[in-house]
Amino acid sequence: MKKISKILLLSLLLLIIFFILIIKLDNLTSWVLFYLFATIFIALLFRQIDMWNIFQKSPFRSYDETNQYFSANGIFKFSKKGFFISQNEINEFIEWKEISKIIFYDVTFYENTISFIEIYTDEKEYKFNDDVVGWYQLISNIDKNLLNINNGWNVKNITPVFSNKRTIIYEKVIDEKCYVDN
Secondary structure (H helix, E strand, O other): OOHHHHHHHHHHHHHHHHHHHHHHHOOHHHHHHHHHHHHHHHHHHHHHHHHOOOHHHOOOOOOOOOOHHHHOOOOEEEOOOEEEEEEOOEEEEEEHHHEEEEEEEEEEEOOEEEEEEEEEEOOOEEEEEOOOOOHHHHHHHHHHHEOOOOOOHHHHOOOOOOOOOEEEEEEOOOOOOOEOOO
8 A cells, every 4th residue: 555545544543533532531632633633634635636636537627738638649649641559569650641531429437428539541440539648639630631621520529428429520532632731
C-alpha cells in the first residue's frame, strides 16, 4: 500500500478514536484533536482522489492546450501525407488518400460516455476512443486534411443517453480528390 494510503487509514482510525473520546470525556482537548485529525483526513482524502485521477475522467473536461492530454500526439505522428500509429511496438502508416470512410459514435456505460472513431482503409479498420492519448490531435488533423469531411460533426453527434447513433463523418467519393495535397 502506498504511503499516502497508510496515512489516510491511520488518520481515519485516529479520527474515530477521538470521536469516541469526545463522547466519553467531553472536554476541549478531545474536540481540538478531533477537529485537527478531521482536517488532516479530509486533506489527505482529496489528495488521494487527485492521485486516482477521478476528475480527469470527467466528460466535462475543459480544453486546455497546455494540458498534455489535449496537446500530445500520443500514439500518433502526423505528416502531410498521413499519420503513423505506434502501438505495442507496431508502427503503421495511414495515408490520407487511403481512408475510405470514418464513422463517429458515442457509447454510454452507466454514467460515462466514451466517444469512438472508426477509420476504414481499403485494407484495414482502425478504432480509437477518446481515452487514447492523441485523440484531440487525431480529430484536429482529420478535420484539416480531409476535404469532404462533414463539417460540424462533433456538434451533430451529441446524442441522447443510450442512443446508438453512428455518424458517417467522411466517405470517399471515387474519382474525386478527397484529401489536402501538400
